[in-house]
Amino acid sequence: MNQQRLMQVLLAPQISEKATYVADKNNQVIFRVAPDATKPEVKAAVELLFKVSVEAVQIANVKDKQKRFGGRKGIRRGWKKAYVCLKPGQEINFVDGGAA
Secondary structure, eight states: OOHHHHHHHEEEEOOSHHHHHHHHHHSEEEEEEOTTOOHHHHHHHHHHHHOOOEEEEEEEEEOOEEEEETTEEEEEOOEEEEEEEEOTTOOEETTTTEEO
């Protein structure tokens, strides 16, 4: 896998109440990823960018959601997220800007 592709796989960390609960309980981090990202690409990208060891990756598709704005109907686009399980003792700290 080339480095240029790996730099485009991870879009952003998913920061939410559920994400922090999962991070504390299962030593996992949740990322928004590119729609065509694969598990090996996500693993390689996290290891390259944050210098941590990845144990496993699980990927989930978040479906489109119908929303209404007044009388108009709209769609909130779907996206793909990856649950990255880190090896014991590994940690990613987004406040400091990288691995800790």
